[in-house]
Amino acid sequence: MEMTIEQIDQTVLGWLANARQQILESIKQPLDVDEKSSQRDLVTNVDKEIEQYYVQQIHALMPQARIISEEGYGDDVQTMDGDVWFVDPIDGTLNFVKQHDEFASMLALYRDGQPVLAWIMDVMNDQVVHGGPDYGVYCNQTRLTMGPDYGLTDGLVVLSGVRLLLDQHAFQEIAKSSIGFRIYGSAGIAYMHVLLGKAVAYVSEMKPWDFAAGAALGQGLGLKVSDVDGQPLNMLLSGAVVVSTPRAHADIMGIEKQAKGL
Ligand code: IPD
Numbered sequence: 001m002e003m004t005i006e007q008i009d010q011t012v013l014g015w016l017a018n019a020r021q022q023i024l025e026s027i028k029q030p031l032d033v034d035e036k037s038s039q040r041d042l043v044t045n046v047d048k049e050i051e052q053y054y055v056q057q058i059h060a061l062m063p064q065a066r067i068i069s070e071e072g073y074g075d076d077v078q079t080m081d082g083d084v085w086f087v088d089p090i091d092g093t094l095n096f097v098k099q100h101d102e103f104a105s106m107l108a109l110y111r112d113g114q115p116v117l118a119w120i121m122d123v124m125n126d127q128v129v130h131g132g133p134d135y136g137v138y139c140n141q142t143r144l145t146m147g148p149d150y151g152l153t154d155g156l157v158v159l160s161g162v163r164l165l166l167d168q169h170a171f172q173e174i175a176k177s178s179i180g181f182r183i184y185g186s187a188g189i190a191y192m193h194v195l196l197g198k199a200v201a202y203v204s205e206m207k208p209w210d211f212a213a214g215a216a217l218g219q220g221l222g223l224k225v226s227d228v229d230g231q232p233l234n235m236l237l238s239g240a241v242v243v244s245t246p247r248a249h250a251d252i253m254g255i256e257k258q259a260k261g262l
Pocket residue numbers: 088090091092093094160161184185186187188204205206207210
């Protein structure tokens with residue numbers, strides 16, 4: 001018999017609780033840290049172990065499902081047909097290594113390209129934002145509703161630091177137009193700020209496992225989710241992603257159009 005959405009949610013919350021215990025144990029020991037593309041792009045033994053754990057659990061739960069994951073234990077996925085999981089075992093690995101704080105663990109389930117359920121866990125604060133469009137969005141057991149529909153002039157915007165320095169996608173104009181900007185170094189932590197109503201937008205350019213959970217949960221709460229041109233996201237490619245209140249979305253789209261001379 002097919003599992004209900006609630007049963008899938010409860011099952012994955014159990015995986016996250018196990019992963020959290022494993023992560024908390026691991027940071028008591030020295031981490032095994034390797035560089036990927038640069039000295040700012042790290043992977044640790046914990047990223048690999050946690051991804052392997054999630055991949056095993058997903059295969060046991062849904063043998064037909066395919067997995068898009070960061071550290072290479074998933075599948076080579078070319079279409080969004082059927083059940084596709086996104087896995088980012090440790091999001092904000094630099095924070096994980098240097099701060100032992102402000103990092104997340106993220107999973108998302110999409111069916112035929114549409115979000116079903118997603119989970120973002122702030123590991124050190126023991127908070128999980130989870131849910132989806134047909135299920136509602138929760139922070140631990142508390143149901144969330146969308147906060148006030150503030151625009152940029154009334155709200156904090158969360159941005160990627162590197163993209164802001166390089167002024168990609170008019171990030172500096174977005175920052176200047178907002179009441180203030182914040183940089184967290186973890187997409188998951190950034191999305192949690194928007195989902196919990198502490199910020200009006202998170203804009204960044206990222207890989208699918210970085211934005212899949214935030215996009216699913218944002219959609220579930222009634223936030224706007226698009227690329228910087230206002231188009232739907234391509235879940236198989238890296239891209240610039242906006243998750244925001246409707247008003248902040250309109251403000252950001254205006255800035256993007258102006259920057260392109262439209
Ligand atoms: C990174 C973080 C960071 C974002 C990068 C991501 P990782 O994820 O979410 O905030 O700006 O684009 O790659 O590599 O630590 O999982």
